[in-house]
Amino acid sequence: QSVLTQPPSASGTPGQRVTISCSGSSSNIGSNFVYWYQQLPGTAPKLLIYRSDQRSSGVPDRISGSKSGTSASLAISGLRSEDEADYYCAAWDDILSGVVFGGGTKLTVL
Amino acid sequence: QVQLVESGGGVVQPGRSLRLSCAASGFTFSSYAMHWVRQAPGKGLEWVAVVSYDGMYKYYADSVKGRFTISRDNSEKTLYLQMNSLRGEDTAVYHCARESSNWKYPGYWGQGTLVTVSS
Numbered sequence: 056q057s058v059l060t061q062p063p064s065a066s067g068t069p070g071q072r073v074t075i076s077c078s079g080s081s082s083n084i085g086s087n088f089v090y091w092y093q094q095l096p097g098t099a100p101k102l103l104i105y106r107s108d109q110r111s112s113g114v115p116d117r118i119s120g121s122k123s124g125t126s127a128s129l130a131i132s133g134l135r136s137e138d139e140a141d142y143y144c145a146a147w148d149d150i151l152s153g154v155v156f157g158g159g160t161k162l163t164v165l
Numbered sequence: 166q167v168q169l170v171e172s173g174g175g176v177v178q179p180g181r182s183l184r185l186s187c188a189a190s191g192f193t194f195s196s197y198a199m200h201w202v203r204q205a206p207g208k209g210l211e212w213v214a215v216v217s218y219d220g221m222y223k224y225y226a227d228s229v230k231g232r233f234t235i236s237r238d239n240s241e242k243t244l245y246l247q248m249n250s251l252r253g254e255d256t257a258v259y260h261c262a263r264e265s266s267n268w269k270y271p272g273y274w275g276q277g278t279l280v281t282v283s284s
Contacts, residue, residue: 098276101274102272147269156212
């Protein structure tokens, strides 16, 4: 059971817009930044979004992040086949004094 | 560019110890906090530990506290994870990662090294 809650799966067709949610609590998302990572099959995770809404270098502007209260979301518009991957949210937790991850969302491009 | 290469993984019996290393290059190692994050086969990411840029501050996940020790040698540009009293549930690919824009969060990740705990 992950501290941050993500839907296990999401899907969309090419060109569509997909959002992935990440729900936490006041001790993590509510008081700290949210980071988002993309993991393509068989590869190491890659940082997509930092400080809740800042795109990492090289990340296209069709990918965006947002945070409100104790929840966050990752949005991918103009969906492409290469977006098919696992996506993880993460936040520092002030009570646990460590990073907590969501369980991951597997994005399928139909 | 940032390069992180982990080594030291392998098959180890329950209760035994193992030390992982992570060789860093392409950045000023001594200026950044470093993390270990693991991923059990077919499972999600689990944060393990972080050490500050100077080695003074260390934080651990509850699941490894008291058994694992994170450390670094800035002169050798190397990060370590000493793992003692290993259990089956420690079986995972272990990634080292450099901090991103904030010491609390992993940014750049290595490819990882597989640790299998089995008798």
